[in-house]
Each structure stands twice: as structure tokens, then as C-alpha cells.
């Protein structure tokens with residue numbers, strides 16, 4: 773997920789853009805958390821920060837693996853924002869969703885310039901493994917839950933534009949074709 777328009781810059785890892793087949797593949801399970809995976813996670817964190825992203829999934833940096841990172845600021849009761857905490861999710865599984873839905877305008881580092889309101893469950897519970905190899909189960913809500921679901925979709929080959937109404941998606945088609953032409957694989 774992304775906040776602000778910061779796309780098109782050079783990042784630590786090159787981004788895969790809309791139209792790249794890797795974004796439609798299901799990421800493979802990470803079998804061993806070795807130095808390569810730790811390095812990839814750190815490079816993904818750098819790339820996410822350089823791009824002003826709230827999250828980044830491995831397929832977005834050309835690695836078809838089931839892992840993603842998020843860093844979502846939290847809003848205080850006085851409405852000021854606290855910097856987010858970086859979280860790494862390896863082989864994540866969303867184990868429960870709340871019934872109540874919440875809409876938020878999402879963007880994606882792989883689909884520059886498109887921002888649309890996406891309705892998703894307000895809360896989710898996720899089981900995943902961290903970089904130390906420890907399994908954790910945690911509940912997320914609001915913006916952080918949106919980021920978790922957005923990134924988890926990426927490792928299943930799903931993009932946020934797939935979550936829009938058929939009408940909205942159709943309206944976006946010409947712009948999506950342009951993005952594919954401009955940023956996609958040649």
C-alpha cells in the first residue's frame with residue numbers, strides 16, 4: 773500500500789508494475805528463514821520506506837514468495853500520528869475476519885497514480901512467522917488491517933483493483949492500460 777505520490781523514483785529493489793505476470797502468481801512458501809530471506813526482508817523494508825509505502829509484498833520486488841512487510845502509522849486520540857512499527861510477515865494466513873466493514877482509499881506501489889476506496893473487514897487475525905522464525909498470531913484493525921489484507925492479497929496474486937466494483941474497474945481500464953504500457957515489462 774502507498775500514501776502520497778512518491779512513485780517513479782529509484783528504490784533499493786526494483787518494483788514490479790501492473791502488467792508484470794509475477795503480480796498474478798501465488799507466492800511460494802518460505803521453507804527456511806536464512807540470510808537470503810533476512811536480506812530480502814531488510815531490502816523490502818528500505819524499498820517500502822523509500823517509496824513512502826505502508827506495505828510491500830515480495831512479488832512486488834520480483835520475488836514470488838509468501839512474505840510481506842508493513843509499517844503503518846497510528847493515530848493518537850488527539851489525532852496526531854505516531855510513526856509506524858515495521859512488521860515482517862512470513863507465510864501469513866488470515867485466520868479470521870470481523871463482520872464489520874471499513875472503507876479506506878488505497879493505493880499500490882505497483883499501480884502508480886490509482887487511488888480508490890476499498891471496503892474490507894475492520895479487523896483481522898493473522899498467523900505468520902517473524903524473521904526470528906517465531907510463529908505469532910495477532911489481531912489488527914483499521915488502517916493496519918487494511919495494509920495486512922492488501923499485502924496478503926499480493927502474495928495470492930490479487931490486486932486491490934480486483935476488490936472494486938465491476939463498474940469502477942471498467943472505468944479504470946484505460947488508465948490501467950496506460951500504466952501497463954508505461955511501467956510494465958517490455
Ligand code: ZN
Nearest residue numbers: 773880881882
Ligand atoms: Zn500493493
